[in-house]
Every structure is written in C-alpha cells, then in structure tokens.
Amino acid sequence: MxxxxxxxxxxxxxxxxxxxxxxxxxxxxxxxxxxxxxxxxxxxxxxxxxxxxxxxxxxxxxxxxxxxxxxxxxxxxxxxxxxxxxxxxxxxxxxxxxxxxxxIKPHTLPSLHLSENPLILVAEATEKPGNIGAILRTADAAKIDAVIIANPKSDIYNPNVIRSSIGCLFTNQIAVASTEETIDYLKNKNINIYCATLQDPTSYHTLDYNKPCAFVVGTEDTGLTQAWRDASTKNIIIPMSGSIDSMNVSVAASILVFEAKRQRNFL
The missing domain is CATH 3.30.1330.30 (Ribosomal protein L30/S12)
Structure with missing residues (x-):
C-alpha cells in the first residue's frame, strides 16, 4: 500500500x-x-x-x-x-x-443474531452521545446479545459516541428502530420486557431474569413512552434512598444487566 x-x-x-x-x-x-x-x-x-x-x-x-x-x-x-x-x-x-x-453498517432488527436465551438492552430516545457510549461499554462488559436504540435522538456514529464507548460501538450487536418495531420484534421472539419506570413498579432484584429478557430504559427527564408500559412484562425500579427518583440512564442499565448476569451465573 x-x-x-x-x-x-x-x-x-x-x-x-x-x-x-x-x-x-x-x-x-x-x-x-x-x-x-x-x-x-x-x-x-x-x-x-x-x-x-x-x-x-x-x-x-x-x-x-x-x-x-x-x-x-x-x-x-x-x-x-x-x-x-x-x-x-x-x-x-x-x-x-x-x-x-x-x-457505516446497517443496524436492522432482522440482522441481530441472538442466543437461545437472549439478554437485550433497549434504550429509548437516549439523546446524549456520552450516555449511549456508556451503555455500549456496559453491553460489551456484560457480553449481552444486543443493544437496541429505539426512537433514536442521536446518531450512533457521532464521534462522541465512538469516543465515550472506547470502541464498544464496534464490539456489540446494535439495532436502530422505532419503539413500535422494537416491541413487535421482542414479542415475536417471546422475549420478556422489563421496563425501568416509576409507574407500578416492582423492585428489580426480586424478579427472575433467567429466561429471555430485555431491559428497557428511557430518558432521565421523561422516562419511557406509554407504548413500553403497555407492552411491559413487568415494570421495574431500582430502589433509591436519596432525594431524587431517577439516576443516570447508563448507570441504571448497568445495574439491571449485571443483576441478570449474576442470576445466570455468568460472572
């Protein structure tokens, strides 16, 4: 050359x-x-x-x-x-x-190759590239099946996503789709949907994640849209003792994913 x-x-x-x-x-x-x-x-x-x-x-x-x-x-x-x-x-x-x-690669739902017992992380309308990058780092560290960006508000090829993910944009299976498409995909695959939301939630650590499941996290300001609440297998919450009722989306995603990994004895 x-x-x-x-x-x-x-x-x-x-x-x-x-x-x-x-x-x-x-x-x-x-x-x-x-x-x-x-x-x-x-x-x-x-x-x-x-x-x-x-x-x-x-x-x-x-x-x-x-x-x-x-x-x-x-x-x-x-x-x-x-x-x-x-x-x-x-x-x-x-x-x-x-x-x-x-x-650029196409990031479609049909292109995902899932295991027999998939573990998926869905982020709806995540806007900040730094949060997307951090979510991708978590996904890589936990070696989950896929990350789905639903109703994207930021381009995943934004330089800040690549930088904050320290290259984990390239190590994960990623799909980008609408919320409706993502819900249909998960249901067709018989994947349980666990939505991190304040509406009628159950403490995340009390549930069994040994079967196919997807954790869904939304924005810190507005949370998840109603479509996810309607489609949810269970709404979950991370109990907190401080004055606020939400935490950084990438931190919440990490807690949920690694609880599932712990239950599956993959740590």
Missing amino acids: TSKKITSVQNPLVKTIVQLQEKSRNRKQSGLFVIEGLREIELAIRGDYTISTVLFYPDIIQQTNIPISLAQNRNIELIEISKEVYHKLAYRETTEGVIAIAK
Missing part, C-alpha cells in the same frame, strides 16, 4: 472528514464515518467494518508502527498528514496520531 501526503487544511479530503465529524446528515448521505485512535480502528476491523482510508501523523506514529492489519491491506489508502492537518482533524485531546474513514 503506497502512502501519499496531505499538508493543507484546505485539501478536499480534509474538508470531507470535518463534515463527516460534524454533521450527521453528511454521514448518512455518504455512508461513511470517522474513527480516531488505534484501539478503536482495530476494534472496528474485528467487528467487520470496512476501512477505506487511514491518515497518520508521523510525529506521533510512524508508518512502520501502524498495525499490519491496516498497513498491508491493499484496499486501504494510507495517507501521511502534517501537524496542521492532524490538529484540524483530531477530535480528542490525546490520541495515537491515527484517523480512519470507515463505512
């Missing part, structure tokens, strides 16, 4: 990358997104993402130190960039001097 060099921030590719970082519309129209960092890029490759271009800043990483999986792939264009270009493109304050362009 022959490398070339870009030294100007006015280069068309540099402008394209900036647009991909900043605008969800550009990502959707082009089918491309940007990955920053060696670990994240390598996780994307392991997750069968197609990498088209890798840019590297030689003052941080030499071409000879780029992983073989990238450096010897003839389908990947390798480009050396200058300090000015790197600082224009680098999204994180600390990184390894490598930025890649990759193809």
